[in-house]
Amino acid sequence: MDLLMRWFQFSAFCGIFRVHGYRAPEMDTGVCSSDTSYASGLGLSPTSAHNEVYTFTAADHVFNYSASIIKVVKLRESMRSYVAKLFAAYANSGEPIMRSMFYDFPMDPNCTTDAISDQYMFGPSVLVAPIYTNCSANFSCTERNVYLPALPKGEVWMHVFTNATVSGSQTGQHISVSGERDTFPLFTRGVVPGVIFRGEHSPLPEFHARLQPVTQVQ
Numbered sequence: 001m002d003l004l005m006r007w008f009q010f011s012a013f014c015g016i017f018r019v020h021g022y023r024a025p026e027m028d029t030g031v032c033s034s035d036t037s038y039a040s041g042l043g044l045s046p047t048s049a050h051n052e053v054y055t056f057t058a059a060d061h062v063f064n065y066s067a068s069i070i071k072v073v074k075l076r077e078s079m080r081s082y083v084a085k086l087f088a089a090y091a092n093s094g095e096p097i098m099r100s101m102f103y104d105f106p107m108d109p110n111c112t113t114d115a116i117s118d119q120y121m122f123g124p125s126v127l128v129a130p131i132y133t134n135c136s137a138n139f140s141c142t143e144r145n146v147y148l149p150a151l152p153k154g155e156v157w158m159h160v161f162t163n164a165t166v167s168g169s170q171t172g173q174h175i176s177v178s179g180e181r182d183t184f185p186l187f188t189r190g191v192v193p194g195v196i197f198r199g200e201h202s203p204l205p206e207f208h209a210r211l212q213p214v215t216q217v218q
Helices: 002-011 065-077 080-093
Strands: 027-032 044-047 120-122 126-128 143-148 156-159 165-167 173-178 186-189
Touching: 002 065
Parallel strands: none
Antiparallel strands: 027 044, 120 126, 126 186, 143 173, 156 165, 156 186
């Protein structure tokens, strides 16, 4: 279940955000099929068990996976206008939506190394560092290293879930980021106009990150 939650967190910062899955036990749809290879032998087409985001609960009922998954779904929805601009830029110029760090920071030698190949920019203003390794028997890690490139004077990196800021110093910084089980290292850059997490679907009403305007799209 932890791995599924981490997949949702990563997928929310891909170009297309949708889930394909198959859960047991199978359910009989009652629709006739010419394929009689299923266990029932009745020629009925089975389908996955319910796969809605609100059906994921921990076996011990201690951690609410559904609430965490819904949180990240709403996070993506709150970025609707920002994502639309990214797609428009891609359609007009081929500018990638997900890009390696060196795309936005070509002069930073650290951004060309394998050491940070597992973090990326989602558009020009959002840095994503997914958690994808397991700490023991599951994927409940809550900490990982992140590299924050240097930013122009006056800009800062801001952690989306905590509002904590890291100065955009003249040199990049390797930092260790920890958080709650249902969060992950997600940063925005800038200090002025352009709120991207907003609207009625925003799961972070207290978050008012100020970003540099996306100038590629008029």
